[in-house]
């Protein structure tokens with residue numbers, strides 16, 4: 001998204017900002033060191049599912065906010081997929097107007113408490129901070145974002161924006177992940193009657209069933225949903241669109257515009273011998289049992305899970321890290337990451353890899369499973385792996401793993417979690433006529449507008465991108481809302 | 497929502513619930529199922545839609561009491577509501593006129609068989625039903641099935657009703673007697689395995705409806721996976737029905753035992769909580 005520097009600069013030229021900027025010299029600001037996120041100690045945190053990062057206190061947050069130089073052309077903003085006015089909110093923190101900072105965030109980001117926790121800041125906003133040019137650690141934008149929105153929530157002082165007189169036009173979102181939630185909020189703010197349809201009994205997609213409590217407490221997700229309900233968004237759970245209801249049914253009920261945010265929830269397996277043995281899970285199943293169904297509180301909750309002692313998690317992304325750290329919390333004595341490339345190529349967030357190591361997770365990099373061996377009851381007991389070397393770079397720019405011949409060996413395991421990625425669920429593309437779908441099963445959209453081949457249907461998030469990030473999904477939801485609004489307003493309703 | 501309007505005990509261990517479900521009752525077809533949760537600590541469990549009433553907007557569920565969740569369900573009374581009901585899930589049965597069909601139901605598998613058998617009869621097939629149960633007490637839906645079946649054979653393990661013997665004996669009698677174009681087998685995995693071996697011997701195309709462990713029922717987790725024809729399939733979205741001759745029953749039976757220990761623990765705790 002192109003950054004609107006004019007708007008940023010108008011905000012920056014306010015009297016109080018000018019003064020605040022001058023109150024400390026840039027040199028002094030530059031000499032301050034980056035805050036550390038206070039966190040629970042590894043030995044303590046692995047006993048439960050409490051949030052690992054404790055959050056900055058007021059003093060630390062204000063201190064960190066002083067480091068931000070309030071740049072005239074803030075490069076950080078272009079690193080944020082939704083172009084949050086980063087110096088704008090940070091300077092409000094420096095001014096100790098924390099609620100004001102939270103509201104500034106909400107102007108562009110409906111879920112700042114979520115993004116402040118789970119965005120890969122190190123490759124997004126913070127990667128573009130001017131401090132890198134000075135060979136210093138970037139401003140802790142994510143921590144500050146989390147701080148401001150937590151302040152607002154804890155103060156119980158959530159502001160509801162003025163909503164224009166309802167225009168009575170009904171629009172629907174399919175799926176309730178971050179893409180749809182953002183879409184719903186943006187449409188509600190424009191006066192539309194929005195209904196969100198979710199297949200599961202719980203809302204928020206991966207934020208609920210995937211990302212664990214110790215990284216993203218569900219109470220935060222719930223309060224973000226409550227906010228949307230206050231904006232007038234209606235949520236319908238247990239509706240599998242294409243099964244319980246079709247798009248045609250919705251049209252008959254008067255819906256005029258649609259957003260598909262059904263995610264990429266279909267787990268991939270490796271299709272190697274023994275993979276259907278007892279004790280082998282997809283990461284989706286493992287995490288869903290724990291997060292959505294609360295299997296970590298079994299038998300207090302009815303859903304069981306295998307509490308393995310020797311757990312191997314296959315993969316190197318966020319999903320794999322979340323799974324392996326979950327295994328540690330379920331009592332694994334040995335929890336391993338088995339990844340076919342080297343640590344450098346791991347797509348997981350650096351913070352997660354670091355936390356996993358602190359929690360005692362072993363990393364078997366450049367290692368790939370080829371077969372699972374089972375006992376008489378069909379439970380997995382060993383996995384055969386082979387060592388990998390790194391060859392030339394592939395399309396993704398990462399070096400391609402190549403097999404080291406004759407390097408196979410056995411590892412004892414009683415639980416395996418396969419976290420090698422997900423594909424889009426084919427249900428929606430299959431049941432809605434006229435959509436254009438790629439060979440990977442993602443829905444084709446006009447990237448400028450998020451409009452699909454069917455004019456009144458827009459789509460975004462993982463169903464369009466394949467597995468991506470929360471903030472990219474949100475950016476799509478926002479763009480789609482703008483476009484759908486324009487489409488509904490346009491007299492001709494011309495197809496793209 | 498999801499209010500129970502009627503309850504009936506079909507046998508000591510099998511209960512029938514008629515549940516208000518305006519959307520699902522209109523959309524369902526034979527062969528599909530729902531996933532329900534009784535309460536906010538409950539599991540998501542799959543149950544076949546045994547019948548549906550479009551006019552009164554209800555669906556019928558027939559539940560065999562086996563562990564915590566099914567007992568919780570069976571203890572609900574008319575006026576109570578299920579917390580969550582989602583569906584209709586899975587692919588509907590492919591109903592076609594093929595000639596003579598043998599519909600084989602074992603135990604509580606007779607419940608999911610019922611709407612499929614009826615639809616096959618309505619499509620113009622000659623319908624022979626073979627029902628099997630351990631004893632007379634456990635036999636369900638006999639009268640309902642008899643109402644439309646061209647012929648009915650009942651087998652009980654102990655001979656307390658119908659003929660004594662396993663369901664396969666009853667089926668084989670038919671297969672030896674006349675040409676059969678299709679068999680449908682629904683029941684415990686072990687029964688489906690042996691029915692499938694038998695019909696294979698007679699070269700009769702057969703479909704089986706699988707009851708694997710599920711969580712979401714939307715293709716998101718892979719808990720329900722089975723091997724069919726050497727390929728991994730998800731029962732909730734690719735099934736629940738498959739070509740019975742291609743299914744790896746042994747793998748499926750093992751996977752059904754994944755949580756034996758936990759299920760016992762949960763059930764003991766549940767009984768204690770009732771006491």
Ligand SMILES: Cc1cc2nc3c(=O)[nH]c(=O)nc-3n(C[C@H](O)[C@H](O)[C@H](O)COP(=O)(O)OP(=O)(O)OC[C@H]3O[C@@H](n4cnc5c(N)ncnc54)[C@H](O)[C@@H]3O)c2cc1C
Nearest residue numbers: 118175177178179199205206241263318461462468469470
């Ligand atoms: C374990 C894990 C950890 C992750 N960690 C991070 C992280 O730290 N940072 C980050 O930025 N990203 C992370 N991601 C990625 C991020 O969560 C996703 O990119 C993001 O959630 C995608 O949002 P979405 O709105 O497209 O869909 P989703 O969040 O996938 O939600 C889609 C929703 O649609 C529902 N749905 C699907 N089909 C239907 C239907 N037919 N009818 C009704 N509803 C339907 C689904 O049930 C689901 O609730 C992680 C992903 C996983 C799995």
Ligand SMILES: Cc1cc2nc3c(=O)[nH]c(=O)nc-3n(C[C@H](O)[C@H](O)[C@H](O)COP(=O)(O)OP(=O)(O)OC[C@H]3O[C@@H](n4cnc5c(N)ncnc54)[C@H](O)[C@@H]3O)c2cc1C
Nearest residue numbers: 541542543544559560563564565566707708709710752759
């Ligand atoms: C598509 C499908 C349709 C079904 N239809 C019916 C039906 O119409 N009537 C009926 O009585 N039963 C049906 N079942 C089986 C029913 O879901 C299980 O009996 C029920 O989940 C048992 O739960 P429980 O807590 O009472 O027993 P538990 O003590 O938890 O388990 C007893 C046995 O039930 C099976 N089971 C356990 N948890 C699950 C789960 N989450 N999903 C599936 N199976 C599980 C296992 O084999 C287990 O050994 C169906 C299953 C499937 C997959």
Ligand code: SF4
Nearest residue numbers: 080084115119124125
């Ligand atoms: S939303 Fe994410 S990328 Fe944007 S500023 Fe916040 S943490 Fe950075």
Ligand code: SF4
Nearest residue numbers: 068069071076129130
């Ligand atoms: S680039 Fe860094 S220092 Fe400059 S405004 Fe952004 S966060 Fe502040």
Ligand code: FES
Nearest residue numbers: 713715717718732
């Ligand atoms: S039950 Fe989860 S994929 Fe079938």
